Amino acid sequence: MLIQWFPGHMAKTKRLITEHLKAVDLVAELLDARIPQSSANPMISELTAGKPRVVILNKADLADPEATKQWTAYYRAKGLQAIPLDSTKPQSKKVLIRAIHETAQPVIQKWLRRGLRNRPVRLMILGIPNVGKSTLINRLAGTKATRTANTPGHTRGKQWVRLQDGMDLLDTPGVLWPKFEDQTAAMRLAATGAIAGDVFDPDEIVPALMTTLAEVTPETLKEKYGIEDVHADPQLLIEAAGKRRGCLLPGGHVDYGRAQQAILFDFRNGRLGRITLDAVPEADA
Ligand SMILES: Nc1nc2c(ncn2[C@@H]2O[C@H](COP(=O)(O)OP(=O)(O)OP(=O)(O)O)[C@@H](O)[C@H]2O)c(=O)[nH]1
C-alpha cells in the first residue's frame, strides 16, 4: 500500500516535535476514538518521555460508546489521564480544560514546592493528520481573530495562546506520522479518512473494512445493507450493499466502484451508526 510519508519527512517532524517539547510542560495526545490503536503514533511514549500526557479520544461522537469506555479504562489503567471528546461541540472546552488541569497537577505541585507560583502550564497538542488537532486548538483558543488579541507569550519564535487558569497552549500542533507499516492500522486509517483518498486503493480498503465490520458489528450490515450472511466473501458483501444503496449500472448489475465509495461515505459520516474498529488488546482488557 502506498502511503506518502517519507523517512526524511519523518526525521524532520521528529526534530520539530522534540524542539517544541522542550518548551512545554505537558502534551495532549489526540487519538481517533474509532481507532485508538491504529491512530496512535508508534513512537509517542519515546517522543514525549517524561512529560505528563493526557489522551484525548476525539470524534467520540462517531465511536461506539461502550468501546470508548473500555479504551478510556485501558489508558487509565496504564496511568494516563484519558477522556472521550467531541471537539466539534462547544461543551468540549470545559471538559478538556479540566482534564488538562488535572494532568498538570504533578508539575504545578513541583513548582509550588520550589516556590514558583502563577507559572503558566504550557501544553501542546500532538496527533496524526485529520484527527481533529485544528478543531481542538480553535475550540480551546478561539478563532484566529480572537487569538491575535492575545499577546504572544514567553518563548521567542513560538506563538502561544493564553487559556484560562494559567494555561498556555502552543498554537501549532505536532503532526505525527501514522502507523503505516502495520497493514491493519493502515487500512483502518484509510477507512476513517486519516489517509487521503488518492494514496490508497479502495479495492484493498473496502473489502477489509467490510470484513472488520462483519466482526465488530454484524447487525449493522444486516440492518443497513440487508446482508444476511456477514461471513460471505467481502466482494459479495460489497455487492449486496451496493444493491441496497442503489449503485447500479444500466443493465441492473452493481456498480462495484460506486458501491465501495458509498460504503466508505456511510462509514465515515456515521451513517452506519457509532462504530469502533479497534478492540482493546485482549491481555489488557
Ligand atoms: N464528528 C467529529 N468530527 C470531528 C471532531 N473533531 C474534528 N472533526 C472533523 O474532522 C476533520 C478534521 O479535523 P481537523 O481539525 O482539520 O484535523 P487536523 O488534525 O487539524 O488535520 P490536519 O491539519 O490535516 O493534520 C474535520 O472535518 C473536523 O470537522 C469530532 O470530535 N467529531
Ligand SMILES: [Mg+2]
Ligand atoms: Mg490541522
